[in-house]
Amino acid sequence: MEDISHNPYEDVDWDAADRHKAQFHAHSSYPPTEGHSGSDPPGVVIDDYHGAGYSVLALTGHEYNIEGTTWPWTDWERDPADLGMVAVRAAELGGSDEGIDHDLVSLFSGLADTSGMSVDDALAAVGERGGLAFFPHPGRYHEDGAWYVEHFRRHPHLLGVEVVNAADRYPTDRDVWDDLQERLGNERPVWGFADDDYHGRDHDYSFDRSRNVLYLESLTEAAVRTALTEGRFCYQHVVEDAPPTVEAVRHDPDRGELTVEATGAELVQWVSDGVVVGRDPTLAYRDSEDVGEYLRARLVSEAGSETGTQPFLLA
Numbered sequence: 320m321e322d323i324s325h326n327p328y329e330d331v332d333w334d335a336a337d338r339h340k341a342q343f344h345a346h347s348s349y350p351p352t353e354g355h356s357g358s359d360p361p362g363v364v365i366d367d368y369h370g371a372g373y374s375v376l377a378l379t380g381h382e383y384n385i386e387g388t389t390w391p392w393t394d395w396e397r398d399p400a401d402l403g404m405v406a407v408r409a410a411e412l413g414g415s416d417e418g419i420d421h422d423l424v425s426l427f428s429g430l431a432d433t434s435g436m437s438v439d440d441a442l443a444a445v446g447e448r449g450g451l452a453f454f455p456h457p458g459r460y461h462e463d464g465a466w467y468v469e470h471f472r473r474h475p476h477l478l479g480v481e482v483v484n485a486a487d488r489y490p491t492d493r494d495v496w497d498d499l500q501e502r503l504g505n506e507r508p509v510w511g512f513a514d515d516d517y518h519g520r521d522h523d524y525s526f527d528r529s530r531n532v533l534y535l536e537s538l539t540e541a542a543v544r545t546a547l548t549e550g551r552f553c554y555q556h557v558v559e560d561a562p563p564t565v566e567a568v569r570h571d572p573d574r575g576e577l578t579v580e581a582t583g584a585e586l587v588q589w590v591s592d593g594v595v596v597g598r599d600p601t602l603a604y605r606d607s608e609d610v611g612e613y614l615r616a617r618l619v620s621e622a623g624s625e626t627g628t629q630p631f632l633l634a
Contacts, residue, residue, distance in 0.1 A: 464499025
């Protein structure tokens with residue numbers, strides 16, 4: 320490997336960018352059903368995440384509970400502009416009797432019914448509507464990334480996979496992510512998402528435990544879309560203490576070094592092809608024979624809370 324061919328943080332101005340907490344997998348009680356919908360009304364879910372400091376939120380009704388997306392927020396007397404938030408129109412597709420057989424989170428799209436569709440059909444439909452997508456909790460479905468490869472090759476608006484779901488319900492999610500990125504090599508990046516999969520405080524799901532941190536110079540829908548498309552965000556999972564904060568990511572192409580500057584990190588790991596290849600904040604990637612076609616950094620706090628970067632591609 321000679322150099323970094325794709326650095327997701329290359330265009331982040333670390334002095335100008337603000338850190339915005341974002342949640343892309345949260346359920347409400349709309350419409351009320353017996354079973355798997357959330358227990359809190361949409362307005363309550365919005366208020367709770369707003370109160371917890373989130374500025375980006377997607378309400379993802381389950382396809383088998385809804386006839387349309389939980390949209391717009393003004394139907395529940397919540398105005399994103401008044402709250403200082405970006406509302407993302409979304410749904411968790413799949414699970415209905417006639418729908419796709421793998422859950423899929425659709426963002427910035429009104430698609431809510433995949434009856435008669437394959438997963439490829441659903442992804443194409445999201446793309447036709449100008450939407451973005453990611454696969455939630457892949458470890459629930461597959462042991463490795465083989466099933467996902469061709470979907471990522473065919474659909475550029477398919478951004479990534481959930482690498483932490485709720486309170487890390489499927490710890491192999493990150494294994495699937497690494498295997499998928501290894502199979503794709505430096506062909507294209509696969510971003511890692513962390514989400515609460517929130518269903519209400521009376522369900523066995525987390526609140527504000529798994530989230531994404533977007534690096535934005537302005538809080539607009541366009542800026543959020545760009546950050547997601549380009550990978551200008553990290554994932555975080557909270558155990559007992561605050562997860563490490565990424566202050567900056569630096570690349571020195573002349574020296575062949577990547578450096579992650581962070582506070583609150585007791586452990587730093589650089590991962591490539593699912594193997595730890597470095598344990599210092601700075602990695603001289605040209606000097607390691609174990610570095611494959613991608614790298615990602617994993618930062619862990621004293622109590623085990625985790626922050627992870629998106630993958631850097633090498634060519």
